[in-house]
Amino acid sequence: MKPKAILSLSAIVATAIATGLLFKNAHNPGLKYVFACKGNANTLITSFPLEVRIKDDQFTWSWDLSGVEKYTYGFMQIPIATKTYRLNTRHADGTLVKRIDQNTISINHFHVKATFFLDTCTLEYPAEIDSIQLLIKLLSDQHPTENKIHASQAKALAHYFVC
DSSP states (O other), X not given: OOHHHHHHHHHHHHHHHHTTSSSTTSSOTTOOOEEEEEEEEEOSSOEEEEEEEEETTEEEEEEEGGGGGGGGTTSOOOOEEEEXXXXXXXXXXXXXXXXXXXXXXXXXXXXXXXXXXXXXXXXEOOHHHHHXXXXXXXXXXXXXXXXXXXXXXXXXXXXXXXO
C-alpha cells in the first residue's frame, strides 16, 4: 500500500473509533446515547411546545399544554406534563413507545397513534381524528368491520365540530 493510502485509511479508522462507529463507546464505556430537542406537537387544530429527551432506552416528553387552556375558556388550568417511558414496552397507562428507525418513533398514547420525528423534533399527534374515529366506533351499532371511516372523513368531522 502507498503511504498516502495508509494515512487516509488510518484517518478514517481513527474517526470511526472516535465517533463510536467502529467500537461503540470503546474509549468511554460509561458514555450513553443521549438525544434532546425542543420542537412542536401538532394536532389537527393546534400546535404546542414539546421537549423530548431520549437517554438509552428512556423516552421523556414534556408538553407545554398551557396553550390548550384557550379551548377550555379558562375553566381549566393545564400544567406542563412530563412523562418518561421505556422504549418498546407497553406501560400501565397503555402507552407504547417504539423506535421504528433512526429518525422515527411510533407512540400509541391512549387511543391516539402518534409519530415523532427526531430530525425535525416534531410530534404528529392526530388526537382529534383518532378521537372521532373512536367515538364513531363506540356509538356505531354497525358490524365492527363496517364502522371504519377514512381519515379525510374524520378530519372533516373534526373540523365541523371544532370550527
